[in-house]
Every structure is written in C-alpha cells, then in structure tokens.
Amino acid sequence: MGDVKNQSDSLDWIKSGGEAADDNGAAAESVAVSGDVVLSGRLGIAEAEAMHQQFTQILDAQVDITLTTEDLSRVDAAGVQLLYALVKEAKARSIALCWASVSDGLLEAATALGLHDQMGFAEAKA
Numbered sequence: 001m002g003d004v005k006n007q008s009d010s011l012d013w014i015k016s017g018g019e020a021a022d023d024n025g026a027a028a029e030s031v032a033v034s035g036d037v038v039l040s041g042r043l044g045i046a047e048a049e050a051m052h053q054q055f056t057q058i059l060d061a062q063v064d065i066t067l068t069t070e071d072l073s074r075v076d077a078a079g080v081q082l083l084y085a086l087v088k089e090a091k092a093r094s095i096a097l098c099w100a101s102v103s104d105g106l107l108e109a110a111t112a113l114g115l116h117d118q119m120g121f122a123e124a125k126a
C-alpha cells in the first residue's frame with residue numbers, strides 16, 4: 001500500500017453526497033437513519049461507492065456514529081481513506097464517532113498508510 005493520495009479529495013467525496021431524489025428530481029422523503037455501522041469481510045475500492053452513500057446519509061442525518069469492524073478482514077487504501085474521511089467529516093460536523101471494535105486488518109492498513117493516530121482508534125472499546 002502506498003501513501004494516501006489527496007486526503008482532502010476523500011473529504012470532498014464524503015461531503016459531495018446530496019439528498020436522494022425521485023425520478024422527477026424532487027427530494028425523497030426523509031427516512032430514519034441509524035449511525036450504527038457494522039463492517040465485515042472486505043472494504044475496498046469495490047465497496048467504496050456503496051459505503052460512501054451510506055456514510056453520507058448518516059452524516060446528513062446528524063446522528064452519533066458507532067463503528068464495529070471486528071469482522072473486517074481485508075481493507076485496502078481506498079477503504080482506509082473512506083473511513084478516514086468519515087472520521088474527519090464527523091469531527092468537522094461535531095458528530096460523535098466511536099469505534100466499538102477495530103479489526104487487525106484495519107489497524108494494519110491504517111498504520112501502513114500513516115493514518116493510525118488520526119483515526120481515533122485509541123477510543124475503541126474493544
């Protein structure tokens with residue numbers, strides 16, 4: 001894994017999410033959004049778009065965020081950047097974010113990219 005490229009671009013990517021619209025362009029009706037996020041398996045470039053959409057909805061809902069990643073086995077640079085962008089944007093919006101658990105795979109990937117300290121893992125419960 002290489003260095004994180006354009007960390008500010010990943011923040012812009014999180015911020016760029018807008019309201020969902022119906023076929024006529026009207027904003028979709030609001031739906032209750034939970035900030036409980038459980039990640040398992042793999043988080044990489046292939047999963048990034050779907051996760052970006054979920055994270056954008058959570059951020060826009062202004063709900064506290066709890067991340068559980070104990071079953072997350074593989075994380076690539078895109079996955080770490082996405083999570084880093086979520087952490088930074090939550091902080092910028094004064095949204096509470098806590099790590100219920102952090103997988104070894106995520107710890108290793110974040111450390112390799114030099115983002116371990118910025119992710120707030122020290123606050124993890126497990």
